[in-house]
Protein backbone atom coordinates (compact mmCIF):
# COMPACT_ATOMS: atom_id res chain seq x y z
CA UNK A 622 0.00 0.00 0.00
CA UNK A 623 1.23 3.47 -0.86
CA UNK A 624 1.68 5.68 2.25
CA UNK A 625 -0.20 8.56 0.70
CA UNK A 626 -3.86 9.13 1.08
CA UNK A 627 -4.96 10.74 -2.17
CA UNK A 628 -7.50 13.53 -2.18
CA UNK A 629 -9.35 11.91 -5.03
CA UNK A 630 -8.98 8.78 -7.13
CA UNK A 631 -10.79 8.67 -10.45
CA UNK A 632 -11.70 5.23 -11.78
CA UNK A 633 -12.21 5.10 -15.54
CA UNK A 634 -11.04 7.21 -18.43
CA UNK A 635 -13.77 8.18 -20.86
CA UNK A 636 -14.94 11.76 -21.35
CA UNK A 637 -16.37 11.79 -17.81
CA UNK A 638 -13.12 10.60 -16.22
CA UNK A 639 -10.80 12.91 -18.13
CA UNK A 640 -13.02 15.93 -17.55
CA UNK A 641 -13.22 15.09 -13.84
CA UNK A 642 -9.42 14.74 -13.92
CA UNK A 643 -8.98 18.08 -15.64
CA UNK A 644 -11.18 19.94 -13.16
CA UNK A 645 -9.76 18.15 -10.12
CA UNK A 646 -6.19 18.85 -11.29
CA UNK A 647 -6.97 22.52 -11.86
CA UNK A 648 -8.48 22.62 -8.35
CA UNK A 649 -5.05 21.48 -7.07
CA UNK A 650 -6.38 18.17 -5.75
CA UNK A 651 -3.53 16.12 -7.28
CA UNK A 652 -5.94 13.54 -8.70
CA UNK A 653 -4.84 10.00 -9.50
CA UNK A 654 -6.67 8.14 -12.27
CA UNK A 655 -6.84 4.40 -12.90
CA UNK A 656 -7.65 4.48 -16.57
CA UNK A 657 -8.04 0.74 -17.15
CA UNK A 658 -5.94 -1.43 -19.47
CA UNK A 659 -8.00 -0.13 -22.39
CA UNK A 660 -7.99 3.55 -21.52
CA UNK A 661 -10.27 6.01 -23.27
CA UNK A 662 -13.52 4.09 -22.99
CA UNK A 663 -16.05 3.62 -25.76
CA UNK A 664 -14.84 6.62 -27.77
CA UNK A 665 -11.77 4.52 -28.59
CA UNK A 666 -14.14 2.31 -30.61
CA UNK A 667 -15.90 5.16 -32.39
CA UNK A 668 -14.97 6.42 -35.81
CA UNK A 669 -16.10 10.00 -36.32
CA UNK A 670 -17.57 12.17 -33.60
CA UNK A 671 -19.60 14.88 -35.30
CA UNK A 672 -21.68 16.12 -32.40
CA UNK A 673 -19.09 17.26 -29.86
CA UNK A 674 -19.15 21.06 -29.94
CA UNK A 675 -15.89 22.69 -30.93
CA UNK A 676 -14.97 20.34 -33.77
CA UNK A 677 -16.68 21.79 -36.84
CA UNK A 678 -15.26 19.10 -39.14
CA UNK A 679 -15.71 16.26 -36.65
CA UNK A 680 -12.94 14.34 -34.94
CA UNK A 681 -11.96 10.69 -34.56
CA UNK A 682 -13.04 9.21 -31.20
CA UNK A 683 -9.54 7.96 -30.25
CA UNK A 684 -7.99 11.30 -31.22
CA UNK A 685 -10.48 13.15 -29.04
CA UNK A 686 -9.65 10.93 -26.08
CA UNK A 687 -5.92 11.50 -26.56
CA UNK A 688 -6.59 15.25 -26.54
CA UNK A 689 -8.68 14.99 -23.37
CA UNK A 690 -5.99 12.97 -21.64
CA UNK A 691 -3.18 15.33 -22.68
CA UNK A 692 -5.17 18.33 -21.51
CA UNK A 693 -5.83 16.82 -18.07
CA UNK A 694 -2.22 15.61 -17.72
CA UNK A 695 -0.95 19.08 -18.57
CA UNK A 696 -2.59 20.31 -15.37
CA UNK A 697 -1.23 17.45 -13.29
CA UNK A 698 -3.60 14.50 -13.56
CA UNK A 699 -1.61 11.33 -12.90
CA UNK A 700 -2.86 8.48 -15.08
CA UNK A 701 -2.10 4.79 -14.60
CA UNK A 702 -3.39 2.41 -17.30
CA UNK A 703 -4.44 -0.24 -14.84
CA UNK A 704 -7.74 -1.87 -13.86
CA UNK A 705 -9.25 -1.49 -10.42
CA UNK A 706 -10.00 -4.95 -9.05
CA UNK A 707 -12.04 -4.12 -5.98
CA UNK A 708 -12.94 -1.35 -3.59
CA UNK A 709 -13.76 -0.97 0.08
CA UNK A 710 -15.98 2.01 0.77
CA UNK A 711 -16.95 0.89 4.29
CA UNK A 712 -14.63 3.40 5.96
CA UNK A 713 -12.60 6.49 5.07
CA UNK A 714 -10.10 6.84 3.60
CA UNK A 715 -11.56 4.47 1.02
CA UNK A 716 -9.58 1.44 -0.17
CA UNK A 717 -8.93 0.69 -3.85
CA UNK A 718 -7.05 -2.41 -4.99
CA UNK A 719 -5.11 -2.32 -8.25
CA UNK A 720 -2.95 -5.25 -9.37
CA UNK A 721 -2.71 -6.39 -5.76
CA UNK A 722 -1.64 -2.94 -4.41
CA UNK A 723 -3.89 -0.99 -2.12
CA UNK A 724 -4.46 2.73 -2.60
CA UNK A 725 -6.28 5.05 -0.21
CA UNK A 726 -8.34 8.11 -1.05
CA UNK A 727 -10.52 10.65 0.75
CA UNK A 728 -12.88 10.67 -2.21
CA UNK A 729 -13.52 8.65 -5.35
CA UNK A 730 -15.12 9.44 -8.70
CA UNK A 731 -16.38 6.39 -10.59
CA UNK A 732 -16.41 6.92 -14.37
CA UNK A 733 -16.18 3.37 -15.66
CA UNK A 734 -18.83 3.77 -18.35
CA UNK A 735 -20.63 0.94 -20.03
CA UNK A 736 -19.82 -1.97 -22.35
CA UNK A 737 -21.55 -3.58 -25.29
CA UNK A 738 -24.27 -6.17 -24.72
CA UNK A 739 -24.20 -9.44 -26.68
CA UNK A 740 -27.32 -11.22 -27.90
CA UNK A 741 -26.53 -14.45 -26.08
CA UNK A 742 -28.08 -16.72 -28.72
CA UNK A 743 -26.91 -20.18 -29.81
CA UNK A 744 -23.65 -20.24 -31.73
CA UNK A 745 -22.52 -16.80 -30.50
CA UNK A 746 -19.93 -17.80 -27.93
CA UNK A 747 -17.83 -19.78 -30.44
CA UNK A 748 -17.74 -16.86 -32.90
CA UNK A 749 -17.08 -14.00 -30.46
CA UNK A 750 -14.13 -11.99 -31.65
CA UNK A 751 -14.00 -14.05 -34.87
CA UNK A 752 -17.05 -13.71 -37.08
CA UNK A 753 -19.14 -11.83 -34.51
CA UNK A 754 -18.07 -8.52 -33.03
CA UNK A 755 -19.50 -5.56 -31.15
CA UNK A 756 -17.08 -3.09 -32.71
CA UNK A 757 -17.06 -2.28 -36.41
CA UNK A 758 -14.24 0.22 -35.98
CA UNK A 759 -12.07 -2.53 -34.51
CA UNK A 760 -13.01 -5.46 -36.74
CA UNK A 761 -14.68 -4.07 -39.88
CA UNK A 762 -11.56 -4.27 -42.03
CA UNK A 763 -11.51 -8.07 -41.65
CA UNK A 764 -14.63 -8.27 -43.81
CA UNK A 765 -13.41 -6.64 -47.01
CA UNK A 766 -15.71 -7.52 -49.96
CA UNK A 767 -17.83 -9.78 -47.76
CA UNK A 768 -21.47 -9.67 -46.68
CA UNK A 769 -22.08 -8.67 -43.10
CA UNK A 770 -25.06 -8.02 -40.88
CA UNK A 771 -25.60 -5.50 -38.14
CA UNK A 772 -28.13 -6.18 -35.39
CA UNK A 773 -29.96 -3.26 -33.76
CA UNK A 774 -32.06 -0.19 -34.50
CA UNK A 775 -30.30 2.59 -32.57
CA UNK A 776 -27.63 5.12 -33.52
CA UNK A 777 -24.91 2.55 -32.85
CA UNK A 778 -26.37 0.15 -35.41
CA UNK A 779 -26.67 2.93 -38.01
CA UNK A 780 -23.15 4.13 -37.32
CA UNK A 781 -21.67 0.63 -37.47
CA UNK A 782 -23.53 -0.19 -40.69
CA UNK A 783 -22.46 3.04 -42.39
CA UNK A 784 -18.86 2.54 -41.31
CA UNK A 785 -18.87 -1.07 -42.56
CA UNK A 786 -19.77 0.04 -46.10
CA UNK A 787 -16.12 1.06 -46.42
CA UNK A 788 -15.15 -2.60 -46.46
CA UNK A 789 -18.10 -4.93 -46.91
CA UNK A 790 -19.79 -5.65 -50.25
CA UNK A 791 -23.21 -5.58 -48.57
CA UNK A 792 -24.47 -4.67 -45.09
CA UNK A 793 -27.87 -5.86 -43.83
CA UNK A 794 -29.31 -4.23 -40.72
CA UNK A 795 -31.56 -6.63 -38.83
CA UNK A 796 -33.97 -4.92 -36.46
CA UNK A 797 -36.62 -6.56 -34.34
CA UNK A 798 -39.47 -4.10 -34.91
CA UNK A 799 -40.73 -1.39 -37.26
CA UNK A 800 -39.70 1.78 -35.37
CA UNK A 801 -36.10 2.88 -34.93
CA UNK A 802 -34.51 4.51 -31.91
CA UNK A 803 -31.80 5.93 -34.14
CA UNK A 804 -31.81 9.67 -34.79
CA UNK A 805 -33.37 10.66 -38.11
CA UNK A 806 -30.11 11.86 -39.61
CA UNK A 807 -28.23 8.67 -38.81
CA UNK A 808 -31.12 6.43 -39.87
CA UNK A 809 -31.40 8.19 -43.21
CA UNK A 810 -27.69 8.09 -43.86
CA UNK A 811 -27.83 4.31 -43.48
CA UNK A 812 -31.18 3.80 -45.22
CA UNK A 813 -30.09 5.78 -48.29
CA UNK A 814 -26.76 4.01 -48.66
CA UNK A 815 -26.67 1.78 -51.75
CA UNK A 816 -24.75 -0.98 -49.93
CA UNK A 817 -27.15 -1.11 -46.94
CA UNK A 818 -30.36 -3.16 -46.72
CA UNK A 819 -32.65 -2.80 -43.74
CA UNK A 820 -34.75 -5.77 -42.62
CA UNK A 821 -37.32 -5.10 -39.90
CA UNK A 822 -39.35 -7.49 -37.72
CA UNK A 823 -36.54 -10.00 -37.52
CA UNK A 824 -34.37 -11.23 -34.69
CA UNK A 825 -31.44 -13.59 -34.61
CA UNK A 826 -32.50 -17.03 -33.47
CA UNK A 827 -29.10 -18.70 -33.85
CA UNK A 828 -25.80 -18.24 -35.63
CA UNK A 829 -24.59 -20.68 -38.26
CA UNK A 830 -20.97 -21.55 -38.93
CA UNK A 831 -18.93 -23.86 -41.10
CA UNK A 832 -15.24 -24.72 -41.37
CA UNK A 833 -14.48 -21.15 -42.55
CA UNK A 834 -16.17 -19.51 -39.59
CA UNK A 835 -19.47 -17.66 -39.44
CA UNK A 836 -21.68 -18.50 -42.42
CA UNK A 837 -25.01 -16.92 -41.53
CA UNK A 838 -27.91 -16.89 -39.12
CA UNK A 839 -31.42 -18.17 -38.69
CA UNK A 840 -33.62 -15.12 -38.29
CA UNK A 841 -37.12 -15.21 -36.90
CA UNK A 842 -40.13 -12.95 -37.35
CA UNK A 843 -41.27 -12.27 -33.79
CA UNK A 844 -44.84 -11.68 -35.01
CA UNK A 845 -45.47 -15.24 -36.19
CA UNK A 846 -42.32 -17.21 -35.33
CA UNK A 847 -41.52 -17.92 -39.00
CA UNK A 848 -37.84 -18.51 -39.72
CA UNK A 849 -35.51 -17.93 -42.62
CA UNK A 850 -31.79 -18.20 -43.22
CA UNK A 851 -29.52 -15.30 -44.06
CA UNK A 852 -25.93 -15.69 -45.25
CA UNK A 853 -23.09 -13.55 -43.88
CA UNK A 854 -19.45 -13.99 -42.97
CA UNK A 855 -19.41 -11.23 -40.37
CA UNK A 856 -21.92 -9.91 -37.84
CA UNK A 857 -21.87 -6.84 -35.64
CA UNK A 858 -24.11 -6.58 -32.61
CA UNK A 859 -25.19 -3.06 -31.71
CA UNK A 860 -28.04 -3.50 -29.25
CA UNK A 861 -26.91 -1.26 -26.41
CA UNK A 862 -24.67 -1.33 -23.40
CA UNK A 863 -24.49 -2.28 -19.75
CA UNK A 864 -22.73 -0.33 -17.00
CA UNK A 865 -19.29 -1.46 -15.82
CA UNK A 866 -20.04 -1.76 -12.13
CA UNK A 867 -19.23 -5.40 -11.39
CA UNK A 868 -15.97 -4.54 -9.60
CA UNK A 869 -17.94 -2.47 -7.06
CA UNK A 870 -19.57 -5.62 -5.72
CA UNK A 871 -22.62 -3.68 -4.58
CA UNK A 872 -20.69 -1.16 -2.44
CA UNK A 873 -22.79 1.73 -3.78
CA UNK A 874 -26.51 1.76 -4.50
CA UNK A 875 -27.43 0.82 -8.08
CA UNK A 876 -30.63 0.28 -10.03
CA UNK A 877 -31.78 -3.14 -11.20
CA UNK A 878 -29.59 -2.90 -14.33
CA UNK A 879 -26.44 -2.01 -12.37
CA UNK A 880 -26.41 1.72 -13.11
CA UNK A 881 -25.10 3.71 -10.14
CA UNK A 882 -27.70 5.92 -8.45
CA UNK A 883 -26.96 9.50 -7.44
CA UNK A 884 -28.21 10.70 -4.09
CA UNK A 885 -27.23 14.37 -3.89
CA UNK A 886 -25.91 15.95 -7.10
CA UNK A 887 -23.25 13.52 -8.36
CA UNK A 888 -22.71 11.81 -5.01
CA UNK A 889 -23.58 8.12 -4.67
CA UNK A 890 -25.14 6.43 -1.65
CA UNK A 891 -21.67 6.60 0.01
CA UNK A 892 -20.66 10.13 1.07
CA UNK A 893 -17.34 10.91 -0.61
CA UNK A 894 -17.94 8.52 -3.52
CA UNK A 895 -19.14 10.22 -6.68
CA UNK A 896 -20.03 8.89 -10.14
CA UNK A 897 -20.28 10.40 -13.60
CA UNK A 898 -20.91 9.44 -17.21
CA UNK A 899 -22.48 6.33 -18.73
CA UNK A 900 -22.05 4.40 -15.50
CA UNK A 901 -24.98 6.41 -14.13
CA UNK A 902 -26.64 7.61 -17.31
CA UNK A 903 -28.85 5.37 -19.37
CA UNK A 904 -30.77 8.23 -20.92
CA UNK A 905 -28.35 10.56 -22.73
CA UNK A 906 -25.09 8.56 -23.02
CA UNK A 907 -23.29 11.15 -25.10
CA UNK A 908 -19.63 12.18 -24.93
CA UNK A 909 -20.69 15.74 -24.19
CA UNK A 910 -23.11 14.80 -21.39
CA UNK A 911 -20.53 12.47 -19.84
CA UNK A 912 -17.91 15.22 -19.97
CA UNK A 913 -20.36 17.66 -18.38
CA UNK A 914 -21.13 15.25 -15.57
CA UNK A 915 -17.41 14.60 -15.02
CA UNK A 916 -17.01 18.33 -14.50
CA UNK A 917 -19.90 18.37 -12.03
CA UNK A 918 -18.43 15.42 -10.10
CA UNK A 919 -15.03 17.09 -9.75
CA UNK A 920 -16.67 20.31 -8.52
CA UNK A 921 -18.80 18.30 -6.08
CA UNK A 922 -15.67 16.53 -4.80
CA UNK A 923 -13.88 19.83 -4.31
CA UNK A 924 -16.79 21.22 -2.30
CA UNK A 925 -17.24 18.01 -0.32
CA UNK A 926 -13.54 17.83 0.62
CA UNK A 927 -13.66 21.46 1.72
CA UNK A 928 -16.68 20.74 3.90
CA UNK A 929 -14.83 17.88 5.62
CA UNK A 930 -12.14 20.19 6.99
Ligand code: NAP
Nearest residue numbers: 672773774775776777778780797798802859860861905906
Ligand atom coordinates in the same frame (compact mmCIF):
# COMPACT_ATOMS: atom_id res chain seq x y z
P1 NAP B 1 -30.00 2.09 -28.13
O1 NAP B 1 -30.35 3.44 -28.60
O2 NAP B 1 -30.47 1.62 -26.79
O3 NAP B 1 -30.54 1.06 -29.24
C1 NAP B 1 -30.42 -0.32 -29.04
C2 NAP B 1 -31.13 -1.01 -30.19
O4 NAP B 1 -30.93 -2.42 -30.06
C3 NAP B 1 -32.63 -0.78 -30.20
O5 NAP B 1 -33.05 -0.60 -31.52
C4 NAP B 1 -33.18 -2.07 -29.62
O6 NAP B 1 -34.43 -2.43 -30.16
C5 NAP B 1 -32.17 -3.08 -30.06
N1 NAP B 1 -32.11 -4.21 -29.15
C6 NAP B 1 -31.91 -4.19 -27.79
N2 NAP B 1 -31.88 -5.45 -27.30
C7 NAP B 1 -32.05 -6.27 -28.36
C8 NAP B 1 -32.10 -7.66 -28.50
N3 NAP B 1 -31.95 -8.50 -27.45
N4 NAP B 1 -32.30 -8.19 -29.73
C9 NAP B 1 -32.44 -7.37 -30.80
N5 NAP B 1 -32.39 -6.03 -30.73
C10 NAP B 1 -32.19 -5.48 -29.53
O7 NAP B 1 -28.42 1.83 -28.11
P2 NAP B 1 -27.27 2.48 -29.03
O8 NAP B 1 -27.65 2.44 -30.45
O9 NAP B 1 -26.03 1.78 -28.59
O10 NAP B 1 -27.20 4.00 -28.58
C11 NAP B 1 -26.98 4.32 -27.20
C12 NAP B 1 -26.81 5.84 -27.04
O11 NAP B 1 -25.61 6.25 -27.67
C13 NAP B 1 -27.93 6.64 -27.68
O12 NAP B 1 -28.19 7.75 -26.85
C14 NAP B 1 -27.36 7.09 -29.00
O13 NAP B 1 -27.90 8.32 -29.45
C15 NAP B 1 -25.89 7.27 -28.63
N6 NAP B 1 -25.03 7.10 -29.82
C16 NAP B 1 -24.73 8.22 -30.55
C17 NAP B 1 -23.94 8.13 -31.67
C18 NAP B 1 -23.61 9.36 -32.42
O14 NAP B 1 -24.34 10.33 -32.32
N7 NAP B 1 -22.54 9.39 -33.21
C19 NAP B 1 -23.46 6.88 -32.10
C20 NAP B 1 -23.79 5.74 -31.34
C21 NAP B 1 -24.60 5.87 -30.22
P3 NAP B 1 -35.79 -1.71 -29.67
O15 NAP B 1 -35.77 -0.35 -30.28
O16 NAP B 1 -36.84 -2.60 -30.20
O17 NAP B 1 -35.72 -1.68 -28.17
